[in-house]
Structure formats: C-alpha cells, structure tokens
Amino acid sequence: MIELSKAEFEVLDAVWLDYPATASQVIERLSDDKEWHEKTIKTLLSRLVKKGALSFEKQGRLYNYTPCIAREEYTLKESQSFVERFFNGRIAPLVSGFAKSEQLSQNDIDELKKVINDWEKQQK
Amino acid sequence: MIELSKAEFEVLDAVWLDYPATASQVIERLSDDKEWHEKTIKTLLSRLVKKGALSFEKQGRLYNYTPCIAREEYTLKESQSFVERFFNGRIAPLVSGFAKSEQLSQNDIDELKKVINDWEKQQK
C-alpha cells in the first residue's frame, strides 16, 4: 500500500474533490482551511507523484493532476490497518469506544443500523 | 495528545499487557511477533518515557515501566482523529466500507448490534 503522510493525504484529498486539477486549483481549494505556503503544497504534490498517488499530464506549462487511487480504496485500506493495529482487526470495539464516550449521535446510530441492515440483506 | 509512532505504540502495547514491567519483560513479550533487536526496544522505551507515555521507577539497576495513559483512552483519541481525518468525523462510512468489501463477519455484526442496543438503553 502507498504510504502517505498526513499532509500528503490532505493535498490528495483536495485533488479528489475534482480532477484533473492544476496546482493552483489545489492551492485555491486548500486556502480556506490551511495556512500552507504555495511552495509547500507544490512540494507535497511532487511527493505524491513520486509515491505513485498522483499522475499528471502537461497542459502547456501547467500540470493536470489526477489521483491514481480512488478515495474509497485508500481509506478502506487505511481503516483496515488502523483497526488491525489498535483493535486486533475487530471493528466493534472501535464503535464501542465512541459510544462509551458519548461520541455517537442518533444520526450515527441510524446510519449504523442501515449499514447492518444492508449487510443482512446482502447475506439474503 | 501524545503522538506515538507505530513502533512506539507496539512497545507501549506490550507494557499494557501487564505492568509495571521491566525492559527484559517487554523484550520477552515482543520476541514472538517481532524481529526487533533488544537495543531497538530499549530505545523505544526511552522515547516513550521522553514523550510522557511511560514512567518508571528504579528497582535496583532495573527500571520498572508503567504506562501514563490507559489503552482505552489512547485508542479512543486515535480513533477520533482517524475518523475525523478520513471520514469527516462520521463513523458509519468507516463501517460501511468494511461491509462493502466483505470485511464483516456475522460476529462483527452481532457485536455492533450489541453496541447499538446498549447505546439505546443508555438513552433510556
């Protein structure tokens, strides 16, 4: 699995919003939340290319970046390894921790029920 | 929040198994799964002390290490920040990803149902 740092992931996330995207578009998208210098973001874009998370095509002197992986695929793999490391691969203890510390809303519960329901339907 | 690297967490996890624990006990506990050199583990123990994750008391020339945080507390904080970063703070999409990719067993589902049930009871 491609290993990305937190900062790299946030930049990739900005590309996932809509792509292909140029460096300046990515910089624009990140400008609200982040205090990053333009150069910083460009460095991170380069590192993402080097790591194989982004590809690009030249459009004149600009680069048009496109993710090499789907967000869902990446987050799933990260989730798996997270749950493996912290909870021995079991997901319920993670959810349980949220529940115990009042981190769950009724909406979360409803969503979880739906996931369970869909799963059960899937099993026929 | 104390930031720990993966390797540091694994060493701390070995201390959580039973503590206070000496360095050689920790080394022993890790010897099955890990190929780590004794020196490596001692380095990680020192770094955990420096980061405030472990404290120790001298017992003669040995150190007896004790965690400064509970495992549940640490994993909860990590879970929160994980879910925040990858799923905008919502837990259901994480579970949903597991479901879609056939990562859930009937047992996981049963455990999740129990968590939901307990939560609902809690809300009276």
Add this chain to the structure above:
DNA sequence: AATTAAAGATTACAGCTGTAGTCAAATAAT
C-alpha cells in the same frame, strides 16, 4: 579483588516529514 556481564545512557545514521527558499525555463506583459 579482578573480570565479566548486563542495564540504561548516549550516539549514529539514513529515510520520511513539514515547511519552505532558490533556480531555471517558459510565458506574459510592456
């Protein structure tokens, strides 16, 4: 008492990370 062994402290070192600055080439502006 002298020697050896073991524990922790200190040092090492390359690769990753956050966070840019500088440089060279291409383009836009005058």
Add this chain to the structure above:
DNA sequence: ATTATTTGACTACAGCTGTAATCTTTAATT
C-alpha cells in the same frame, strides 16, 4: 525584443522514525 512573472525542479534543513552500536556504570562471577 526585453523584462517581469509564473511554473515546476531542485535544494534546504530540522525534527521524527526505525534500527541499532558504543559507552558507562553497576552488579554478578570467579
């Protein structure tokens, strides 16, 4: 055409990480 600007490439640098080796002190052995 010349100059200024913008883009991406390359360079920088300290702190974190993985992975130990060496040094110092203290305890165990002979």
